[in-house]
Amino acid sequence: xxxxVEAARPAQTSAWHMYRAMVSVGVxxxxxxxxxxxxxxxxxxxxxxxxxxxxxxxxLPDATTSTTFRFDESGGFSVVKGESAGMPQVYAGYDDDHxxxxxxxxxxxxxxxDVIRLIYGYSFVDETIIGIQVLDSKETPGLGDKIENDPExxxxxxxxxxxxxxxxxxxxxxxVPVRHxxxxxxxxxxxxxxxxxxxxxIASILDGSAQYWVPRIRRNLEALQGGE
Amino acid sequence: xxxxxxxxxxDFIKGLWKENPVFVQVLGMCPALAVSNSARNALAMGLATAxxxxxxxxxxxxxxxxxxxxxxxxxxxxxxxxFVTLVDYVIQAISLDLYKALGAFISLIVVNCLxxxxxxxxxxxxxVARSTLDGLGMGIGFAFALFSIGAVREIFGxxxxxxxxxxxxxxxxxxxxxxPSGGFFTLAAWLLLFNWVKxxxxxxxxxxxxxxxxxxxx
Numbered sequence: 001x002x003x004x005v006e007a008a009r010p011a012q013t014s015a016w017h018m019y020r021a022m023v024s025v026g027v028x029x030x031x032x033x034x035x036x037x038x039x040x041x042x043x044x045x046x047x048x049x050x051x052x053x054x055x056x057x058x059x060l061p062d063a064t065t066s067t068t069f070r071f072d073e074s075g076g077f078s079v080v081k082g083e084s085a086g087m088p089q090v091y092a093g094y095d096d097d098h099x100x101x102x103x104x105x106x107x108x109x110x111x112x113x114d115v116i117r118l119i120y121g122y123s124f125v126d127e128t129i130i131g132i133q134v135l136d137s138k139e140t141p142g143l144g145d146k147i148e149n150d151p152e153x154x155x156x157x158x159x160x161x162x163x164x165x166x167x168x169x170x171x172x173x174x175x176v177p178v179r180h181x182x183x184x185x186x187x188x189x190x191x192x193x194x195x196x197x198x199x200x201x202i203a204s205i206l207d208g209s210a211q212y213w214v215p216r217i218r219r220n221l222e223a224l225q226g227g228e
Numbered sequence: 229x230x231x232x233x234x235x236x237x238x239d240f241i242k243g244l245w246k247e248n249p250v251f252v253q254v255l256g257m258c259p260a261l262a263v264s265n266s267a268r269n270a271l272a273m274g275l276a277t278a279x280x281x282x283x284x285x286x287x288x289x290x291x292x293x294x295x296x297x298x299x300x301x302x303x304x305x306x307x308x309x310x311f312v313t314l315v316d317y318v319i320q321a322i323s324l325d326l327y328k329a330l331g332a333f334i335s336l337i338v339v340n341c342l343x344x345x346x347x348x349x350x351x352x353x354x355x356v357a358r359s360t361l362d363g364l365g366m367g368i369g370f371a372f373a374l375f376s377i378g379a380v381r382e383i384f385g386x387x388x389x390x391x392x393x394x395x396x397x398x399x400x401x402x403x404x405x406x407x408p409s410g411g412f413f414t415l416a417a418w419l420l421l422f423n424w425v426k427x428x429x430x431x432x433x434x435x436x437x438x439x440x441x442x443x444x445x446x
Contacts, residue, residue: 013296021295025303029310036314043321051324113332138332143407194407 059121063093107209144198243365250373261411270378278367285363
């Protein structure tokens with residue numbers, strides 16, 4: 001009986017043939033990916049640097065030049081020359097007269113789908129956030145991605161209050177999200193209907209980052225003045 | 229010779245209309261509904277999928293005698309995933325904005341059943357030339373279908389096509405068309421149109437065959 005069953009079975013391919021096919025296809029595919037990765041890497045890096053530059057000038061509309069500063073908890077701000085990965089950094093914007101007009105700060109946090117990365121402009125004269133731009137997000141197309149281009153939502157960040165309180169190490173009032181149409185104070189973020197989680201995420205990312213950076217920037221304004 | 233030209237034209241043409249991947253086979257619905265909120269996104273997604281489809285068809289068909297049937301699906305997925313990764317890098321190099329707009333859906337081309345379906349059903353059994361034509365036809369058909377959905381949704385939902393405003397300022401955008409439900413509405417409308425045209429054609433053909441046979445009987 002068992003002989004009959006075995007005889008009916010089609011001939012098995014040897015393991016060697018299977019390994020040969022999978023491994024050789026895998027190796028060729030791997031080489032192809034590495035090749036294209038290496039070839040496109042410089043272009044992608046250049047695109048990203050260009051996008052960051054245009055984002056800095058987008059959130060600091062009065063700036064014409066910018067300098068990157070690195071922050072060290074013990075030594076304060078120092079100018080970055082070349083690449084410095086891993087250190088927290090901010091971008092100081094200067095006008096034509098080399099006067100500091102504001103700072104662009106990168107921040108990130110969890111959105112609805114994945115991490116949202118954004119950059120915002122901080123004006124130390126008005127003590128407000130004067131603009132944001134989302135650099136990286138995978139929010140739902142048509143809903144969550146409104147955080148990037150919904151004019152009503154972006155209007156929140158033309159004058160968002162981030163002034164320091166009595167205690168100069170924290171914001172006077174945290175940035176809080178409110179339901180759409182209920183914004184009454186300059187530190188509130190008017191949400192988007194249909195993108196509640198994404199718009200709340202932006203408010204919390206900004207709050208987290210501003211709570212950290214604004215006190216440190218204000219303490220070290222002089223070091224930032226002479227960047228250019 | 230004539231027969232082979234006809235069959236290769238058939239391989240190409242069938243994907244465009246008669247066996248259109250979206251409107252007839254209803255395959256690859258996830259990207260068709262998710263990234264068709266504007267004509268540009270839809271076309272980019274369609275072309276990216278078409279590229280992966282053609283390349284995977286070419287590779288699968290040229291390796292069809294080399295890949296044992298037990299490991300064929302794993303190998304096909306490996307090939308498809310490689311091309312998707314390449315497309316992912318190339319799109320990032322071409323335009324970061326486009327890459328941002330297409331989001332996670334580029335990586336999801338790997339699991340688009342259209343591509344694995346063509347590899348398994350066609351490329352693994354046919355010559356490289358026929359598989360290339362099949363991939364081209366299906367790919368262009370898919371891109372065309374996505375573009376049709378994307379264009380309609382963008383025209384109604386944002387009053388524009390490829391970002392160019394078409395209507396007067398007073399045009400009220402149908403926001404629902406940009407939202408996911410708009411994708412379903414538009415797809416349903418296209419399917420309705422496709423089936424109506426198909427039914428009419430069968431009916432006319434049926435009528436003419438009937439008339440012919442009646443004529444012959446007389």
